[in-house]
Amino acid sequence: MSISRIYTGGCQCGAVRYRVEGTLGDPHLCHCRMCQKAAGNYFLPLANASRERFSVTRGEPGWFQSSEIVRRGFCRDCGTPLFYDGLAAAHVNVTLGSLDDPDDVRPIAQSGVESRVVWFSQLPKLAESESNEGEGGEERHLTIRDSNRQHPDYDTDHWPPEE
Template sequence: MSISRIYTGGCQCGAVRYRVEGTLGDPHLCHCRMCQKAAGNYFLPLANAPRDRFSMTRGEAGWFQSSEIVRRGFCRDCGTPLFYDALAADHINVTLGSLDDPDDVRPIAQAGVESRLVWFAQLAKLPESESDEGEFGEARHIVVRASNRQHPDYDTDHWPPEDIP
């Protein structure tokens, strides 16, 4: 008996959770303008999950029909982009950033490069800082940690915890 890889993920607030058993195929960054708008970002990282190995484990996604052949799933409560669903495909794409361990799936390709921002190749040259550096520094980090309502990166029996108002 072989043990299949299991991926779990969900939205920021924990209202929507999902599970994929097996391999996530074609992990890639999509730079197309439609994905940029859907992610509210410069690109959207995606990977294919076979429909018969994909399941929702908590809540239901909201859906936006972005074209005749594609709908996009998101959390109705916090707005996290979660899925790219090409309706005729045998798979659904999950957003790699919504995985509980996003570092576990490395993109192997880029798509929609005709819309990639021209300065994107220069990102590695920008100055860098840690989350607790900058204008508010450690104080901001402490306040965020003490009031954090983000769902943890693992499945929970219920969310939010009863002690959070």
């Protein structure tokens, strides 16, 4: 269960930003094949935001009508999946990974489990490493950090920053 508050989020490049005032309901991981394709991932973390408490604060998302009753919002510039919009619903779903603080909302359920990848339960057993480990090591990590064009995890007056 989420605490009622203000949530902000957006895409990787900063072209699209949004705000939710109030509780994000039904935080869950959707494993359905359509969500897998939309996220380019094994599942899509989502939570409901009341339409009247949800607003896009920067830019204009692109939309893909994935079925007769659902459209999916994304950033046209960087491709970040942002929204799952069940057209008849009183809410729009935001992707939890696009929140400025994704740790704020913990999923409480899973849906579409008929399409969950069979080895999903094995994830905790996979080897782990930090970002600066592996090929290229610390030098690669520092190069990425110092040339990072990703929007920060907070609202900005404009983006990208002036050079």
